[in-house]
Amino acid sequence: MLTYTLRRLAYLIPTLLGITFVTFIIISLAPGDPVALMQSGEMSARISPAAYNQMLKHYGLDKPVHVRYVIWLKRLITLDFGTSFLDDRQVIEKILERLPATLILNVTALLFALLLSIPLGLYSAVRQYSLFDKVNGVILYMLYSLPDFWVALILIMFLGVKLKLLPFFGIESMNAKEMGFFAYFWDRILHMVMPTFCLTYGSLAFLSRFVRGSTLEVIRKDYIRTARAKGLEEKAVLYKHVFKNTLIPILTLLGILLPTIISGSVILEYIFSWPGIGALFFGAVLSRDYPTVMGLSFITAVMVLLSTLVADLLYAWADPRITYD
Amino acid sequence: MLIIKRVMLAILFLLAACGSKPDEGGEGSTHTGSGDGTPRRGGTIIRHLESDCKTLNWIRITTIYENYVLRYLYDNLLDYDENLNIIPVLAEEYEVSDDHLRITVRLKDDLKWHDGMPITSKDIRFTMDKILDPAVPALNKEGWFTKLDKLEVVDDKTVVFVWKEPYAPSIYALTQFAPIPEHVYGKGDFLTNPANRRPVGSGAFRFEEWRTSQMISIVRNDLYHGEKAYLDRIIFKVIEDRSVALNALKAGELDEMRVIQVQWEEQTNDQDFLSRFNKYYYYVPGYNYLGWNCRSVWFEDKRVRRAMTELFDRESINAKLYSGYAKLISGPFYINSWAYDKSIKPWPFDPEDAKRLLDEAGWVDSDNDGIRDKNGVKFEFEFSITSSIIAKQFAEILQEQCTKAGIRLKIRMYEGATLFDRMSKGHFDAIAVAWILDLDPDIFDTFHSSQVPPVGLNHVFYSNPQVDSLLELGRVEFDQEKRAQIYNEVHRLIHEDQPYTFVNAVPEKRPIHKRIKNVVISPTGPFNFYPGGIYWYIDDTSQRAER
Numbered sequence: 074m075l076t077y078t079l080r081r082l083a084y085l086i087p088t089l090l091g092i093t094f095v096t097f098i099i100i101s102l103a104p105g106d107p108v109a110l111m112q113s114g115e116m117s118a119r120i121s122p123a124a125y126n127q128m129l130k131h132y133g134l135d136k137p138v139h140v141r142y143v144i145w146l147k148r149l150i151t152l153d154f155g156t157s158f159l160d161d162r163q164v165i166e167k168i169l170e171r172l173p174a175t176l177i178l179n180v181t182a183l184l185f186a187l188l189l190s191i192p193l194g195l196y197s198a199v200r201q202y203s204l205f206d207k208v209n210g211v212i213l214y215m216l217y218s219l220p221d222f223w224v225a226l227i228l229i230m231f232l233g234v235k236l237k238l239l240p241f242f243g244i245e246s247m248n249a250k251e252m253g254f255f256a257y258f259w260d261r262i263l264h265m266v267m268p269t270f271c272l273t274y275g276s277l278a279f280l281s282r283f284v285r286g287s288t289l290e291v292i293r294k295d296y297i298r299t300a301r302a303k304g305l306e307e308k309a310v311l312y313k314h315v316f317k318n319t320l321i322p323i324l325t326l327l328g329i330l331l332p333t334i335i336s337g338s339v340i341l342e343y344i345f346s347w348p349g350i351g352a353l354f355f356g357a358v359l360s361r362d363y364p365t366v367m368g369l370s371f372i373t374a375v376m377v378l379l380s381t382l383v384a385d386l387l388y389a390w391a392d393p394r395i396t397y398d
Numbered sequence: 399m400l401i402i403k404r405v406m407l408a409i410l411f412l413l414a415a416c417g418s419k420p421d422e423g424g425e426g427s428t429h430t431g432s433g434d435g436t437p438r439r440g441g442t443i444i445r446h447l448e449s450d451c452k453t454l455n456w457i458r459i460t461t462i463y464e465n466y467v468l469r470y471l472y473d474n475l476l477d478y479d480e481n482l483n484i485i486p487v488l489a490e491e492y493e494v495s496d497d498h499l500r501i502t503v504r505l506k507d508d509l510k511w512h513d514g515m516p517i518t519s520k521d522i523r524f525t526m527d528k529i530l531d532p533a534v535p536a537l538n539k540e541g542w543f544t545k546l547d548k549l550e551v552v553d554d555k556t557v558v559f560v561w562k563e564p565y566a567p568s569i570y571a572l573t574q575f576a577p578i579p580e581h582v583y584g585k586g587d588f589l590t591n592p593a594n595r596r597p598v599g600s601g602a603f604r605f606e607e608w609r610t611s612q613m614i615s616i617v618r619n620d621l622y623h624g625e626k627a628y629l630d631r632i633i634f635k636v637i638e639d640r641s642v643a644l645n646a647l648k649a650g651e652l653d654e655m656r657v658i659q660v661q662w663e664e665q666t667n668d669q670d671f672l673s674r675f676n677k678y679y680y681y682v683p684g685y686n687y688l689g690w691n692c693r694s695v696w697f698e699d700k701r702v703r704r705a706m707t708e709l710f711d712r713e714s715i716n717a718k719l720y721s722g723y724a725k726l727i728s729g730p731f732y733i734n735s736w737a738y739d740k741s742i743k744p745w746p747f748d749p750e751d752a753k754r755l756l757d758e759a760g761w762v763d764s765d766n767d768g769i770r771d772k773n774g775v776k777f778e779f780e781f782s783i784t785s786s787i788i789a790k791q792f793a794e795i796l797q798e799q800c801t802k803a804g805i806r807l808k809i810r811m812y813e814g815a816t817l818f819d820r821m822s823k824g825h826f827d828a829i830a831v832a833w834i835l836d837l838d839p840d841i842f843d844t845f846h847s848s849q850v851p852p853v854g855l856n857h858v859f860y861s862n863p864q865v866d867s868l869l870e871l872g873r874v875e876f877d878q879e880k881r882a883q884i885y886n887e888v889h890r891l892i893h894e895d896q897p898y899t900f901v902n903a904v905p906e907k908r909p910i911h912k913r914i915k916n917v918v919i920s921p922t923g924p925f926n927f928y929p930g931g932i933y934w935y936i937d938d939t940s941q942r943a944e945r
Contacts, residue, residue, distance in 0.1 A: 105813075110818065160453045160594070230645060241646070242637055243613075352611060
């Protein structure tokens, strides 16, 4: 197990090199020039060619792509992501500043999605073709097909503007600083309701159908029939034998879902003015802020690779048939 | 959103228009609601920031959003007043020498930074050094001072800007110049100075707090040299999505915002809204245009370019897409400027005449395939646009007329940054974009033949020796009347040559809550002049919906 883990960790390095190299090349080859784009913003700007070249040099953009990649890599070894072209702040500082907002939103949404979808999926599977199963399926598919940005805007219009029940933008109220602890806590929760809902309902359908599917598969297995045949209570059959085995494919899914908790949702963060990673990434791409784009891509890549590794290791833990030795 | 250089690449903002009947605004300045005449002190207003600021270092700003905030935090040496006359602000007085090479500026007495330190000539010198420092990207400022020879410090309060050559926009440059404090920015690395996010300024408001991507708040500066502001605090809320912002406006979470066409026309005309908001529109300096690459085989002939203009139905576009609000234009100057010659009328929409011009230029359908050709080259060109809806409509309307006239127009859509890249390199046949202009009419950078890519902004490769020499003259003529004559002539020549199809000037549209009084709308809008929004005050707090 340990050697396996170490080997997998060692594989991470060439994989990451490959990922970052390709990302770096692609983003650098995309047309558009960060220095020229800095002049965006409805302001008159008269930049002389000399100043323009000076700026290219300042940001190291006068060097060929492969040289820039090597420089970036050298810095990365010391965990230095460089400075953003937009405001000369450290990329890591910009990311850390926004990470909590994205994390709290996505972790909450993921938890809700799992907590709701697993029981829904299990129950649907156990009562396959029952009324509950059908209604549940229809409702979830309906939700699944509603685009989240549309739902978000409708919610904002009704719950936010018409009924004034919930705040609809930002992470906290303007006067948050003056609130007491509980008032502040409550304020933060209120601000999270709509974005969390929008993030959750889509994956709910997907997840619970997934759980239902894998449960159905397990239920038909011989060992379940054996369990029932030897007279086990239905409850015991479900919890001990079925549920445990349905968990295995869910672990794979977690490997996929985990990285998304830091990458953020661009559209929803935009609509709810949520100061998170998604908004940062989107802005960085549009303005060709290479260091920020690379920093975020790198972190996401690491997250993806690590989550897959963790998922694989959890397999061995959940399924005694699998060993890595 | 992409708005680039004096330019805006994106049709996104500028082209997006407004509708219904004109409410207020337009030419000249408008004062509204002075209440009972006695400004009340106190209160907080909330302004909209369409996108978060990148920096609050005055020298390094690049976006209009940063300008929104810094307009309150810094005073310029000189500035425009509400009627676009130049007035001294931090300066007590200024004097231009007879040879126009030296501008002497004397600061007002007892000027103080927000931290109480005195504002002196040393700060001006420091600021200018930083603007001209090659290691400091000062995109919005540096270009104004490339013709500056040196800055002489005479005494604590007097400086002389010495220019290398007579340069008519030099006075305009000083309306773009606000000193920053040396004792704050002189310490440590300039580019990463903490004050970039916590500025110490000279304006009527001082910085309070910045929550990244959420809000920026500023409070009244009681050390201000002029009359103190009335408001206690101004909060800038960052809401990037426009429909969410409009909802916030309606819910009382914002006091003002810039709206787009459909919002102006369809979402802000109900009784409730009109009872709470004044709707203003005004023409910011800038215009939309179609640029014809004068070096391409199709558009090298000015008759063809004029034909293209005559094929483009700007009147009906104005009616259809802008509900009649946009102003058709005929030349490259700000419509409210003395440089713009109102007697020059735009070319009419006239497809028949366009066909005649094309025939005359030798573009005829010689092989009867329905497409005009000349010397074996077919009239088939690419029309480059961003993916904005309005740009698409422009392209389709032109395409329809082109097809009828025997021209094949292929629409090519690009992502903003890509289109901008192609534009600045001159890699296009035809393009639909927009310029944001300065108040000074010097358009040397955009129309002088020396300014073709990669040097300047003349990306259509326009070249007319007469225009060249007039543009050179306009830069060294200081008498406004004579300058006006020069630029009127430039206007006429460019109108004849049609390197661009000048489309229109589109107003900016901005509802402002009625509780806010003393709103002055200059020809360029409520903010870009002195004192701009500094002396707004709140008349009745109860009108605002409370959450």
